[in-house]
Amino acid sequence: MAAPRVSIQTADFDVAAEIAALRAQDPGVGAVCSFIGTVRDRNDGSAVSAMELEHYPGMTEKAIESMIDEAFTRFDIRGVRVIHRVGPLQLQDQIVLVVVTSSHRGTSFQACEFLMDYLKTQAPFWKKERTPDGERWVDARVADDAALERWGIRSSNS
Template sequence: MARVSIQTHDFDVAAEIAALRAGDGGVGAVCSFIGTVRDRNDGSPVSAMELEHYPGMTEKAIEAMIDEALRRFDIRAARVIHRVGPLQVCDQIVFVAVTSAHRGQSFQACEFLMDYLKTQAPFWKKESTPQGERWVDARVADDAALARWGITAGNG
């Protein structure tokens, strides 16, 4: 199973978690995160979102993030799925799952990967609002979340 998938189609959370932990008797914990399209952002209604990326570069960047998580945390495996293309409110956008022997390492690695994804992965988001379409800028709060892991975001 690939560690990273960038895709337009939806994903099945239960199937992904089952595949990630299949046959590994050392797994004592699985932590996962699912991000979805919400109906508001920065105080404005959002009706849809479109995500763009650089094929090849995006996968390579996320693979490097997983390698870094494996170095930092005592985890057994990780899986990241990120959707691209047009998405509607309530659609799943991103899936991150991590396995480890104990829950603490899974929680930390999953949060680390999401913090890294929000700031360092080469994705661009465009939201549809009543005022028209707008590109979503990087958030200072996301950079601060990454900084707690000792990494400075290159968004400034």
């Protein structure tokens, strides 16, 4: 049975294990590109001590699956794995993993960046940060919308 392409989970993930699983049994893989997003200590000029991510179960997975389908349409890639954590997260915790395999590096880089741009704007996640001034919900960023538009996709946030 093939591993799922998308996982939404509270538990941390093992990057090496995920990459190995995606590469397994595919001798055509010549490139692996990965992106790992982590919880940082600042956002929009404010200190951040923790964050919490919420999602809409079922809808979130479906949206990310659609993004992956679009990546396969646009790029000559061999495999994709996306893991996104939800729930409470502390500084330096891993939040998201995107892994793309292809025959050549350029395609993997492009597809990985495309998927991250898509995830930042189109995936139904809600992020709340804990700051010295209290908790705050994080709005979509104009820069993320602009990054998506370079792929010819208009953000639903615009």
